[in-house]
Amino acid sequence: xxxxxxxxxxxxxxxxxxxxxxxxxxxxxxxxxxxxxxxxxxxxxxxxxxxxxxxxxxxxxxxxxxxxxxxxxxxxxxxxxxxxxxxxxxxxxxxxxxxxxxxxxxxxxxxxxxxxxxxxxxxxxxxxxxxxxxxxxxxxxxxxxxxxxxxxxxxxxxxxxxxxxxxxxxxxxxxxxxxxxxxxx
Amino acid sequence: xxxxxxxxxxxxxxxxxxxxxxxxxxxxxxxxxxxxxxxxxxxxxxxxxxxxxxxxxxxxxxxxxxxxxxxxxxxxxxxxxxxxxxxxxxxxxxxxxxxxxxxxxxxxxxxxxxxxxxxxxxxxxxxxxxxxxxxxxxxxxxxxxxxxxxxxxxxxxxxxxxxxxxxxxxxxxxxxxxxxxxxxxxxxxxxxxxxxxxxxxxxxxxxxxxxxxxxxxxxxxxxxxxxxxxxxxxxxxxxxxxxxxxxxxxxxxxxxxxxxxxxxxxxxxxxxxxxxxxxxxxxxxxxxxxxxxxxxxxxxxxxxxxxxxxxxxxxxxxxxxxxxxxxxxxxxxxxxxxxxxxxxxxxxxxxxxxxxxxxxxxxxxxxxxxxxxxxxxxxxxxxxxxxxxxxxxxxxxxxxxxxx
Numbered sequence: 001x002x003x004x005x006x007x008x009x010x011x012x013x014x015x016x017x018x019x020x021x022x023x024x025x026x027x028x029x030x031x032x033x034x035x036x037x038x039x040x041x042x043x044x045x046x047x048x049x050x051x052x053x054x055x056x057x058x059x060x061x062x063x064x065x066x067x068x069x070x071x072x073x074x075x076x077x078x079x080x081x082x083x084x085x086x087x088x089x090x091x092x093x094x095x096x097x098x099x100x101x102x103x104x105x106x107x108x109x110x111x112x113x114x115x116x117x118x119x120x121x122x123x124x125x126x127x128x129x130x131x132x133x134x135x136x137x138x139x140x141x142x143x144x145x146x147x148x149x150x151x152x153x154x155x156x157x158x159x160x161x162x163x164x165x166x167x168x169x170x171x172x173x174x175x176x177x178x179x180x181x182x183x184x185x
Numbered sequence: 186x187x188x189x190x191x192x193x194x195x196x197x198x199x200x201x202x203x204x205x206x207x208x209x210x211x212x213x214x215x216x217x218x219x220x221x222x223x224x225x226x227x228x229x230x231x232x233x234x235x236x237x238x239x240x241x242x243x244x245x246x247x248x249x250x251x252x253x254x255x256x257x258x259x260x261x262x263x264x265x266x267x268x269x270x271x272x273x274x275x276x277x278x279x280x281x282x283x284x285x286x287x288x289x290x291x292x293x294x295x296x297x298x299x300x301x302x303x304x305x306x307x308x309x310x311x312x313x314x315x316x317x318x319x320x321x322x323x324x325x326x327x328x329x330x331x332x333x334x335x336x337x338x339x340x341x342x343x344x345x346x347x348x349x350x351x352x353x354x355x356x357x358x359x360x361x362x363x364x365x366x367x368x369x370x371x372x373x374x375x376x377x378x379x380x381x382x383x384x385x386x387x388x389x390x391x392x393x394x395x396x397x398x399x400x401x402x403x404x405x406x407x408x409x410x411x412x413x414x415x416x417x418x419x420x421x422x423x424x425x426x427x428x429x430x431x432x433x434x435x436x437x438x439x440x441x442x443x444x445x446x447x448x449x450x451x452x453x454x455x456x457x458x459x460x461x462x463x464x465x466x467x468x469x470x471x472x473x474x475x476x477x478x479x480x481x482x483x484x485x486x487x488x489x490x491x492x493x494x495x496x497x498x499x500x501x502x503x504x505x506x507x508x509x510x511x512x513x514x515x516x517x518x519x520x521x522x523x524x525x526x527x528x529x530x531x532x533x534x535x536x537x538x539x540x541x542x543x544x545x546x547x548x549x550x551x552x553x554x555x556x557x558x559x560x561x562x563x564x565x566x567x568x569x570x571x572x573x574x575x576x577x578x579x580x581x582x583x584x585x586x587x588x589x
Contacts, residue, residue, distance in 0.1 A: 024215070028211060031211055031214065035205075035206050035210070036203035036204055036205055036206070037200070037203050039203070039204040039205070039206050040199070040202045040203050040204045043204055044199065049204070052204070053206060053207065053210060056206060056210065057210055057213050057214050057217065058217075060214045061214055061217045061218055061221060064214075064218060065218070065221060121194075123198075125198050125199055125200075125201045125202035126202055128195070128198060128199060128202075129199060129202050132199075146192050147192050147195050147196050147199065148196065149192070149196065
């Protein structure tokens with residue numbers, strides 16, 4: 001069983017093979033399996049459901065067209081996740097949202113507070129997602145990328161900012177999040 | 186909990202969250218994928234087409250280049266004499282032409298070289314004399330065309346050439362000719378093949394039959410005439426001509442064509458040709474007689490022609506062509522009084538044509554062409570026009586040609 005996949009490995013391989021042969025039924029099944037999780041990811045990056053749906057649509061088109069490049073190494077869900085993250089960043093870039101990420105770097109950094117682990121652990125996934133969605137776009141992108149395991153140099157490259165900017169914005173994102181959590185709990 | 190652990194914790198927490206997409210999203214994905222697939226097919230086909238064209242062009246270029254560089258020195262005198270100055274190989278010792286001819290005449294090479302040059306001339310005259318003559322009262326313009334060709338023919342006629350033609354009628358001489366012809370052609374062929382390239386043609390053509398003969402000049406697009414034939418194959422169109430007093434403007438066509446040699450001297454060509462047909466007549470429209478209906482038909486046609494160069498020289502070609510064309514009426518517009526109506530035209534117009542033409546190349550890649558032709562338009566239930574009333578049409582095409 002693939003650790004992250006909702007499908008057994010054999011089923012997944014078979015599904016991928018059928019998708020490569022343009023089997024619409026297989027494509028639909030793949031979509032049904034992964035779309036709920038990927039939509040949540042897209043919404044988290046984009047900040048609203050409509051924009052997230054657009055990214056999900058473009059992302060699945062890319063997944064099906066690039067499926068041949070998946071060599072079976074590593075998690076399939078992880079591979080898909082990268083595609084959706086990339087699609088989301090492209091959409092943010094297209095909407096000029098990421099420009100804000102660079103501008104906020106000029107704002108003096110607020111006092112960094114220690115993370116309120118208890119509050120975070122008490123929050124449900126949906127509440128946490130809503131909270132992240134309400135983040136300022138620049139913070140949100142860096143914060144989401146950090147959650148998804150990207151390093152600062154990767155984030156910097158993806159967003160077209162410096163590595164130092166990535167660090168400082170992530171700190172501000174954490175600060176912003178902690179303030180909001182404190183307000184709520 | 187350090188920073189890394191915090192993010193891992195957050196990721197695991199967020200991974201449990203899902204959102205159900207709208208039901209219509211899958212349809213959107215499918216339609217995008219279909220569009221994308223179509224685009225991919227179009228791109229691939231375009232790429233293959235461009236690549237094939239590039240390979241073909243490169244092949245022609247290399248092929249031509251080899252021929253020119255492999256010309257032996259002595260028999261290449263004629264080859265070089267037929268080449269523009271810029272194309273004479275730089276590494277060859279160029280003697281004055283008189284010296285070259287003097288040196289070769291003793292070996293009989295000049296007469297043999299002239300032979301391939303003269304052969305096409307006789308067919309020019311033959312074919313021109315075989316041009317349709319049944320419309321004796323309408324051939325003024327055809328004579329003009331013939332004059333153009335004949336005068337060109339006179340220019341290229343050489344007494345030496347004519348004498349050689351007469352000699353060639355002797356079987357013994359012909360046998361000798363053919364025996365040695367390969368040796369000569371082996372050198373001349375590269376020069377003659379210089380014209381056997383794919384050629385694009387931008388042409389403007391016009392009808393020269395009845396209108397021209399009646400009103401005096403083929404270039405005059407204004408005058409109208411009444412057709413001699415009766416009967417109107419108007420099919421199911423709602424605008425019905427009231428009588429047969431139809432008046433036509435000269436059809437005007439322009440377009441571009443591309444032709445490619447399939448074997449030496451034989452070309453296949455196709456392209457896209459736009460034609461404008463204007464007709465005026467009285468007609469019943471909505472149960473009212475409209476005395477002056479202006480019909481404007483816009484056709485787009487795809488020709489397919491086979492042409493054979495019976496004269497094939499570096500600067501001058503003469504050819505016969507036979508082929509067909511399918512025309513689709515893209516827009517039919519009828520103007521009567523202050524009203525206008527557009528109707529959809531079903532079906533296509535098929536036609537066949539036969540022509541003879543000449544090409545003259547000013548420079549290596551650019552030339553002009555004149556092609557008189559006769560075309561027959563089949564009855565395909567198209568709206569009334571000169572084509573439906575006078576199925577046999579004489580056309581004159583003038584075009585610019587570009588060698589690729």
